[in-house]
Amino acid sequence: MNWLLAAPWILALLLISFRYTMRRPRLRDYEPITSGPLVSVIIPARNEARNIERCVRSVLGTRYSPIEVIVVDDRSTDGTAEIVEPATGNRLRLVRGVDPPEGWFGKQWAIVQGYKVARGELLLFADADTRHTPELLPRAVSGLQQERADLFTVLPRQEMRTFWERLIQPHVFVALESRFAYLPSVNRTRTPWNAIANGQFILTPRAAYEEVGTHEAVRDGVADDVMLAQLYVRAGKDIFIAQAREFMATRMYASLGEIVAGWTKNLATGAPLLAPPIGIIRAVLPYVMWLPALFWLLPPILWLSAGSHVAAIATVASLLTWVAVYLAEGAPIWYALLYPIGAAFVGLIMLRSAGRGRRRIEWRGRTYSSDSTRSTVRQ
Numbered sequence: 485m486n487w488l489l490a491a492p493w494i495l496a497l498l499l500i501s502f503r504y505t506m507r508r509p510r511l512r513d514y515e516p517i518t519s520g521p522l523v524s525v526i527i528p529a530r531n532e533a534r535n536i537e538r539c540v541r542s543v544l545g546t547r548y549s550p551i552e553v554i555v556v557d558d559r560s561t562d563g564t565a566e567i568v569e570p571a572t573g574n575r576l577r578l579v580r581g582v583d584p585p586e587g588w589f590g591k592q593w594a595i596v597q598g599y600k601v602a603r604g605e606l607l608l609f610a611d612a613d614t615r616h617t618p619e620l621l622p623r624a625v626s627g628l629q630q631e632r633a634d635l636f637t638v639l640p641r642q643e644m645r646t647f648w649e650r651l652i653q654p655h656v657f658v659a660l661e662s663r664f665a666y667l668p669s670v671n672r673t674r675t676p677w678n679a680i681a682n683g684q685f686i687l688t689p690r691a692a693y694e695e696v697g698t699h700e701a702v703r704d705g706v707a708d709d710v711m712l713a714q715l716y717v718r719a720g721k722d723i724f725i726a727q728a729r730e731f732m733a734t735r736m737y738a739s740l741g742e743i744v745a746g747w748t749k750n751l752a753t754g755a756p757l758l759a760p761p762i763g764i765i766r767a768v769l770p771y772v773m774w775l776p777a778l779f780w781l782l783p784p785i786l787w788l789s790a791g792s793h794v795a796a797i798a799t800v801a802s803l804l805t806w807v808a809v810y811l812a813e814g815a816p817i818w819y820a821l822l823y824p825i826g827a828a829f830v831g832l833i834m835l836r837s838a839g840r841g842r843r844r845i846e847w848r849g850r851t852y853s854s855d856s857t858r859s860t861v862r863q
Contacts, residue, residue, distance in 0.1 A: 490797040493783060497805040500658065504812040508668060511638055511728040514630060516547065516622030523551045523621065523687075524604030528594035529568075530558035532612035534738070537567055542616040544575060548625060554602055555612075556581050558594040577601070590850055591683075592699040592708050599698060607693055611684040613734050614640065620731040624687050627726055631671075634692040634721035635713060637681040638728035642813065643735035650815045651822055652743055653736070655830040658809060659776060663758055672722045676714040677761055679723055683709030684734050692721055707754035714757065744833055752837035770838040777831030784824050 525543050529536050536555065543553050556579045557565040568578045579601060584593035595609055606625065610616070620638075628636040642657065644650045664670055664680065673679055686709065696719050702711040713723050737743045755773050756766035783798035806820035819826075 489794040490801060492779070493798040493801040493805075496779075497801045497808070500805050501808045503661070504808060507727045507729075509671070509724075509726045511620075511623050511627060511726045511731055514623045514626040514726075516619050517626045517629070518547050518622050519549055520625055520629075521605035522603060523548065523606045523608055523625070524598075524602035525551055525553045525608045525610055525621075526595055526598035526602060527553065527555045527610050527612055528558055528591050528598065529555055529560065529564050529612045530590055530594070531560045531562045531564060533560070533562040533564050533567055535613045535735075536564050539610070539612050539614055539616075540568065540571065540576065542614075543610065543621075545618050546616065546621045547618045548621040551575060551621070552577065552602070552604060554579060554598045556594040556598040558590050559583055588703045589706065589708065592703045592705075595699045596703075599693075602690075605690055607688055607690055609683065609686045609688075611734065613736060614684050615733045617731045620685075620728065623731065624685070624728075627724065628687055628689075631724045632722065633672075633724035634688060635681060635716050635723040636687040637709075637713075637723070637725050638685050638732060639682055639725065640684060640732035640734045641729040643733050644813070644815055645735070646738065648740040648743060649735075649737065650810075650819050651826045652740075652829050652833075654806075654809050654813055654815070654819075655777075655780075655823075655826045656747060656833075657813075659830065662776075667725060667727075671724045673717060674720075676717045677758060679710070679713040679717040680725065680758070681709045681713035681723060682725070683712075685728075685732060686712070692716070695719060696721070705753075706749060707757055710754055710757050744836070747833050748837045748840060750837075751834055773838070774831040774834035777827045777834070780827035781824055781831075 527536075527539060527543070532539075540553060540555065543551075553576045555568045555576070557568070558581045565578060565580060568576070572578050579597055581594050581597050584590050599607065606628075608621070608624075624636055624638060627633070642653060644653050670678060670680055696712070696715045699708065699712065701715055702708045705711045716723050737746050751773065752770035756769050759765050759769050780802055783795045783802055786792045786795035787799050802823060803820055806823040807817050810817045810820050
């Protein structure tokens with residue numbers, strides 16, 4: 485009976501372990517194409533002095549040609565533009581952006597400024613905190629063509645270097661991935677609220693991008709990547725997502741403050757987009773999305789407080805689950821021992837996002853007032 489009552493945690497162990505070992509589809513299954521249409525790589529950058537050189541060098545190191553790389557400096561105050569400018573030339577261009585108009589988020593406005601000067605038949609939107617291997621773009625172009633997709637996006641390896649990154653980030657990723665446990669269900673979906681994209685890497689033909697209205701159509705949304713993917717689906721276009729851990733890495737946040745600010749901005753506004761378009765569900769979801777954290781917290785609490793055998797089994801199953809997660813993410817597995825603390829932090833961040841992130845968003849020195857999943861910039 486103890487095993488039966490602990491079945492949910494044992495099942496979670498099996499499902500998460502299986503998902504990590506059977507990640508499909510994989511970018512490595514596409515043979516790289518080293519030449520083809522001109523690809524314009526557009527990198528929006530606001531206060532990215534820490535990342536921009538590494539990102540640009542990695543993109544320029546691609547084995548694909550021809551490419552042009554357009555870095556749009558979004559009014560940075562940390563010297564981002566000054567890092568890029570000396571390297572500009574035939575393949576690298578710096579665009580010094582202007583402040584976003586009313587009703588625009590900074591990232592979307594920066595991308596559109598880059599798009600307006602881009603010459604490529606294919607457009608790649610890449611974040612400044614990413615690092616590309618030489619085969620990333622050749623394989624992505626191959627995947628786009630073989631799958632006859634209108635939007636091709638990939639999932640990278642997440643770099644985690646500090647204590648707080650390793651403690652919190654895996655819990656967020658597991659929570660987000662639980663919504664899409666079977667990734668192939670996303671590909672070529674015809675259900676808009678089942679569509680996602682990773683804004684760190686979105687490859688699309690210019691014609692398809694223009695048909696859906698460019699980033700102007702999602703100018704006032706926090707989760708612009710998800711909103712863009714859903715626009716493609718509504719327009720009857722195919723999206724495709726692939727695992728690319730060997731070919732791309734990203735380090736989203738480097739400190740506890742960045743982690744809290746970043747996920748506060750994203751979670752409460754993005755989660756409703758991935759739920760059925762039923763008003764009450766989307767309205768309530770941001771306020772209950774922290775509840776799954778209790779799944780990980782209850783077993784050790786009950787075990788320590790009441791000595792429950794069921795809780796002991798569930799705690800061991802939970803610990804093994806997080807060992808599997810940390811092994812898969814390439815992080816020290818001893819962090820698995822701290823999984824209740826990580827779950828508690830994520831639950832608190834989700835509560836903070838629901839309470840604050842839906843009303844007021846502060847990011848990279850700008851403040852946005854938020855209305856559900858849509859927002860307006862305050863100049």
